[in-house]
Amino acid sequence: MHQPPYEDASTGTFLLPWVYLHATKDYYDMAALLERHPRMKANFNLTPCLLEQLQQYQNGTVKDQTLELLMRDAERMSEKEKASVLRLCFFGCPETLINRFPRYKQLYDFFRAQGSIQDALDSLEIEHFRDLSCLFLLAWCGQTLQKDPAIKEITSKRKRFNEDDKRVLLEKGKELIRGIVPLYKKLHLAKKIEVSTSPFYHPLLPLLYSNSQAIEANPYCQLPSARFSAPEEVERQITIGLSYFEKIFGFRPEGMWPPEGAVSQAVIEILKNRVHWIATDEEILRKSLGGEISKEERFMPFRHNGLVLFFRDRVLSDFIGFVYSRWPNEKSVEHFILQAKARADEARDESALLLIAMDGENAWEYYPDGGFPFLDALYTAIENADFLEPVTLSEYLQRFAVTEELEHVATGSWINGNLDTWIGDPVKNKAWEYLAHAYQVVRDVAHVECGIHGHDEQAGTYKPCYLLRAEASDWFWWFGKGHASQYKKEFDYLFRQNLKAVYQKASLPPPQYLDRPLEGNGIEAVGSRPTAYISPEITGRRDSFYKWTGAGKCEFQHGSVHRLEPILACVHYGFDRENIYIRADGFRALSEFLNGDSWFKVVFIKPIEKTFRIASCGDSCVVQDNKGQAVSTAQAKVFDVLEMKIPFTEIDINLKEQHRFTVEFYIVLGKGALELERFPWDSVISFEAVTRDFDLENWFV
Secondary structure, eight states: OOOOOOBOTTTOEESOOHHHHHIIIIIHHHHHHHHTOTTOOEEEEOOHHHHHHHHHHHHTOOEEHHHHHHHSOGGGOOHHHHHHHHHHHHHSSOHHHHTTSHHHHHHHHHHHHSSSHHHHHHHOOHHHHHHHHHHHHHHTOOHHHHTSHHHHHHHHHOSOOOHHHHHHHHHHHHHHHTTHHHHHHHHHHTTSEEEEBOOTTOBOHHHHHOTTHHHHHOTTOOOOSSOOOOHHHHHHHHHHHHHHHHHHHSSOOSEEOOGGGOBOHHHHHHHTTTOSEEEEEHHHHHHHTTSOOOTTGGGOOEEETTEEEEEEOHHHHHIIIIIGGGSOHHHHHHHHHHHHHHHHHHHOSTTOOOOOOOOSSTTGGGSGGGGHHHHHHHHHHHHHOTTOOOOOHHHHHHHSOOOOBOSOOOOBOTTTTSSTTTSSSHHHHHHHHHHHHHHHHHHHTTTSOOSOOEEETTTTEEEOOHHHHHTBHHHHHHSSSSOOOTTHHHHHHHHHHHHHHHHHHTTOOOOGGGGSOSSTTTTBOSEEOOOSOOOOOOOSSOOOSGGGTTOEEEEOOOTTSOOSSOSEEEEEEEEOSSEEEEEEEESSOGGGTSSTTEEEEEEEEESSOEEEEEEEESSSEEEEOTTSOBOTTOEEEESSSEEEEEEGGGGTOOTTTOOEEEEEEEEEEEETTEEEEEESSSSBEEEEEEOSSHHHHTOOO
16 A cells, blocks of 8 residues: 655645545555455555555645645636546546446536537536535545445435535545554454555665666666665665554564565665565566576565565466456456466465565556455455465464575566666656755755654654655656656656755755756746737836737646645736846735735746845835845836836846847745745746847737
8 A cells, every 4th residue: 555745845735635535445445345354364565655644634634735626615616626626527537436426427428528628617517516526525435435324325416416515525534544544453463464564755775775776677777877876765764664654553564565566685685674574576586586486486485684575476466456457356256266276286385375466556446346346256255265375474474484595686676577667768867866966965964954854752743854755666657658647747746846845954945957847848838929029117007908918928727736726827928128027917916915024036047047036015126136135127016916127137148149048937926934836836937038120020010
């Protein structure tokens, strides 16, 4: 069971809701289902990062932007918020879950028949958005919640839900979350299940130890230009992970699933003193044994320097994860039992172990009814098979001695026995280079708390460590080629925000490249380019429409990060032969925002990196540079809007020599020491400035 850290380091907001949704559909019910089968046993690996987020939902300390959107009164939703609801409910919910509800399926079919989201917005009524919010939450209710009387009553309405229904669904979900850890703890102590864990933020341990270990797994892997080598980070992720697990459960785990099943000889040397066993993929065993596995070796664990290594059956594990969801349950169960019987006949030894290891949550949403009818039937078939005996891994070690030794442990993961999924691609390598630079900052500025994860004894909580968060395997999984997701943009953004927080904790300015998405050339916000020279009088008022005619314009978009209360609505930008002009429009008069300790920054990336800060405003505003010095040649005023003039000479343009150049900038709004909003949220405004004959290039009749 694993989810990456979804908290935006700059705002504290959870950008994606998957911890909550899998908690209401999977985490509790996976254990509850097992409890109903008296002879069935299983191992559950719960990552500390997941446990930490579950605790936050349980304690009510999470600001989840998705849940806030769904809870918003449909009557008060803006058009952009309604569009976000459509994207979430129709792209963020598998058809297998949608199809459980006739009304949901009806709305989904209607949506698919429309030409675009805008066409759907033009055709749907307020009640449809209220229904969608409820149906989405109902679709992510697992068996336990489905049986709750209050949930059953809401489900029976079928449509025309009300705002109270949404609130009941949310509260019932949080109530269920509070029971997850107690249920797992109870079943573990009863020896019905075994609970193990992973390093805190689920990092790729071999690559964290040294990204050159990718060559050990695949000699042809293209390494990043910056070498990353941090054995102490491996130690830290493991140590803090085990400590946090013990804090939550009250006992130390016996075993561990290394993230992505990724191991190496160097990593094993660290793990051997921390846990008694680890589990990984059979391809690691094959490579460790020189390329071949005998029938006997296929079903046995091995030791290496005192640490026991278990190896999963890849074929049967992947059938459950990726194949059986498309089959009728009876056929899937029959196939599994036949395959298991063939393996039992091949092994002919009571100590022979068949290890099924797989993702604990993501597969089930593609099964009918969340996968529970399949699991129910599978558990029954396993209990009834006289050649199978369910066992936890620690229980196995109590009953059978592991005597076979591995001389060497090969480097690799559960995917193809190598590490190529997380390194080698140009985008993935760029991310490793960014991480390597941030790690160096932490080492060089050791006298400050550079986002170091530590335990606050007084508060009884853990301080977030942004460097550790940036080391999570999930970011690298999605970067570059190989995996597709509509949420790639969020993963890119979260990774960069964690790295920016590392620099900020060290009281250093984050590199400007962290303001640009890693992938592709998509750094420009959607907007128009300037078409004519402008020389507007700086008044801060909407006193003339024509003075900004010819300017470029970038309008607010939620993108994949949805903000319920945005401040800026659009930005106009243009130039004449000597100055650049910027106008920012708010959803309300910006004079309401820019007062007290609020501030406004224009951050240039090109032609040079330079920031202009506007703080105190009255009839005119004081414009300051990076060092806090007043920029007397710049001008700004704020009333209805913010208008600003900056001479090209202030951004190092020699007007005698430079007549055409690229300008890139973005805007940041804040209050005190806090950043409240960035525009555009994850990219930059970019245009070409031309200081000679621009009017001739763009003439019209």
